[in-house]
Amino acid sequence: MVRRNDARRGSLVDASIEVLAREGARGLTFRAVDAEAAVPTGTASNYFANRDDLLTQAAARVYERLQPDEATVERQRSAPRDRETYTVLMRELIGRISAFRTGYLALLELRLESTRRPALRAVLTEQVRADVEANVAYHEASGLPGDATAVRLLILTFNWLIVEQLTLPDVFSEAERDRLVEAAVDRIVTG
Template identity: 80%
Template sequence: MARRNDQRRAALVDAAIEVLAREGARGLTFRAVDTEGAVPNGTASNYFANRDDLLTQAGARVYERLQPDEATITRHREARRDRETYVELMRELVGRVSSFRTGYLALLELRLEATRRPALREVLTERVRADVEANVSYHLASGLPGDATAVKLLYLALNWLIVEQLTLPEVLTEEERDVLVRAAVERIVAAE
């Protein structure tokens, strides 16, 4: 029974992500989540203490779904340790994050909502900080060129590139995006 409840909770949180991406934080209601999740009215309110709980769990779930799969991690571990590999890793990252369009748009909504909700801000701050630290640690252990500052600068630059692509997709073509990813790596990561 607990497994079924965990699956239902995850499905409801995924439904909340879809509602956030489509309707924004103001449109996130228990009823909207029930409708999106195709469950009876009142179901979401049985799984989440309040709207803040739902927002917080949606924020955590987006990050879970953005993690690379094992095949991607293995491919990264086995790749060469040069700037060209770094470019390919960053292209893959931008593509993976961009392919979860609703998740990233929901995350933007959550970040805006976090400016008004301290509990959500705390969860997102902890999660983003942990993600940045994990990326820096992974990078330093990987043997790829560049230091912690380069990782953080690429994180900032590529996040905005993703925002641009998801919110105003006609501003940059896919080819321009690829050129910008390469330029970011080449300009931020010092040559060996």
């Protein structure tokens, strides 16, 4: 049995995210991942059964890297349960996603590719559904204003705001984005 290095596997998955963001799903090859990770040609093919395996692991890694750290979660738990806190949380979320630009762009590429790959679609559907439900459950337990529908509407609203920011960053300034986040929380959460 071949013993594989988990750190190297992680760096290959991270490299695949960079390739996806830069080249798109069609440009994601084992050779491109090897080059991005600066490892010998053939390395990625030793770690992943096939391209679909690499795609699904890249999707999982994006979600893993987008999770807030424990200090952020703890600070959120101890904050007041009001509209202002909600607005701050949403701004931080958008900031965290925007800071991992290549991850979100890779995720968009994966979503497009999932329209052609049923196995990838199944993995992404499960991941996104679990993410939405985790956000709803966290919200309901948090005592913040709004209900499950408000959480889902904010997810949909902010996903497109993030797409605009990452693909056409000059459409909205940072100040406009902040005002839009506040307006969305006001209108969707507190009516």
